[in-house]
Amino acid sequence: MGTHLRENLLLAALKIVRRFDRRQPEMARLGGPTIKKILAISCTAIGDTLMSTPAIRSLRLAYPNAHITLLLNRTHIPLFTNNPDINETLPYDGGYKRFLRLAVGLHRRHFDLAVILHGNEPQATPLAYLSGADFRFKLPNNNQFRFLLSNHETIQRWEDFGHGIEQRLAVAVLAGGRATDRTMTVVTTEQARQRLLARLENRNITEEATLVGFQAGASTVSRRWPAERFAELAKRLLADNERTWIVLSGSRNERALAEKIATLIDSSRVWVAAGEPGIDELPALFGRMRVLVSGDTGPMHLAVAVRTPVVALFAVSDWRRSGPAYDLDRHxxxxxxxxxxxxxSKRCPYTEPPCMNNISVDEVEEAIREIVLQKRGNALTTGNGPSV
Structure with a gap:
């Protein structure tokens, strides 16, 4: 059965169900103690879910005794399990294959409130509705399933918001959340930290080594800086200081790209870490870096979350919407x-997008020097390695 046919059938079925839905919850309940179970949906990429953590904290501040469940991408669960604002995580696998089973499972949990912080449609809004929650909030709310939302009347689009964190915080406010800042939450466990240290020791990467991270891969080709430029930058940094190590981060799917860059660099002080550390080790890994060079990626947001300086490379996307949202003096x-x-954008036909080619090795190197010279003191107080 085709995707569009499934979507149309789901839409027709939910219109019938909604017509006979007699629930009329009192909006005055929001922010109060009768909200005991909350479903937060943020089931897309790592960076998207990290940007949802301030909104989840906003909900926790408003509902200190509520049980908050986060529905997220199955592979990302270990990164958010220890978040102090979350009581439980549930896996989301995407698509329609397990949709009905998931909807039934959510309904059995008797949620009072559901918030969609960032989720794929057409599944996210129907899941929030089928969970049985009296209140359901999402922004933007201009999709065809908005009739299922509690905030369906005033239509807002992506263009009505600034940074992605602000969009998520706006959803939390609709749901009764309290004011909080943009700081993202990620927890590094001691067990994960020790596993990461063991990996470093196995490669003879000492405590005195300066780790410079390169995140070459991205969700779309249009967000990638050319491999040859990463390699040239690495050669300059390695020649400048014998304590410098280049760490090529990324997922298993990005390992081939990382290995290509390592081959071009041709140095013993390169660690192809893509696909190797467990996802729960990543906060410790990025926290150990002195600086990360990255496009618009989840690892960039993770580095920001653990307060590691980043050199963020943008062209197709706007950093004001998806770049570092705080600590701007650090990045x-x-x-x-x-x-x-x-x-x-996502359908970019170029192997090496000309817009990213506009970023030169010289200016990225200069940006790294700027971080090193101006943030030397910060590096010693945040758990990062010594300066280059």
Whole structure:
């Protein structure tokens, strides 16, 4: 059965169900003690879920005794299990294959409130409704399933918001959440830290080594800086200081790209870490780095969360919406322009997008130097390695 046919059948079925739904919850309950079970949905990429953590904290502040369940991508669960604002995590596998089973499982938990902080449609809004929650909030709310939301009347689009964290915080406020800052929450456990230290020792990477992280992969080709430029940058940094190590981070799917860059660098002080550390070790890994060079990626957000300085490379996307959202004095952001009109973004036809090619090795190297010179003191107080 085709995806569009499934979506149309789901839409038709839910319109019938909604017509006979007699629930009329009192909005005055929001923010009060009768909200005992909360479903938070943030089931897309790592960076998206990290950006949802301030909104979850907002809900925790408003509902200190509520049981908060986070529905998220199955593979990301270990990264959020120890978040102090979350009581429980549930896996989301995407698509329609397990949709009905998941909907039934959510309904049996008797949620009072459901918030969609960031989720794929057409599944996210129907799941929030089928959970049985009296209140359901989502922004933007301009999709065809908005009739299932408690905030369906005033339509808001992505263009009505600034940074992604602000969009999520706006959802939390609709749900009765309290004011909080933009700081993302991620926890490094001692067990994960020790496993990471063992990996470093096995590679003879000492405590005195300066780790410079490269996140070359990205969710779309349009967000990738060319491999050859990463390699050239690495050669310069390695030649400048014998204590410097290059760490090529990424997922298993990005390992081939990382190995290509390592081959181009041709140095013994390169660790191809892509796909190797467990996901729960990543906060410790990025926390150990002196700086991370990355495009618009989840690892970039993870580095920001553990207060590691980043050199963030942007062209297709706007850093004001998806870049570092706080501690801006700690980071260096390079924003270039879109070279194609219209920009195809996720469907970019180029192996090496010309917009990312506009970022030179010289300016990235200069940005790294700027971080090293100006943030030397911060590096010693945040658990990062010594400066380059």
């Amino acid at each position: 260096q952001i390079i924003q270039k322009w879109r070279t194609c009109s219209p920009c195809l």
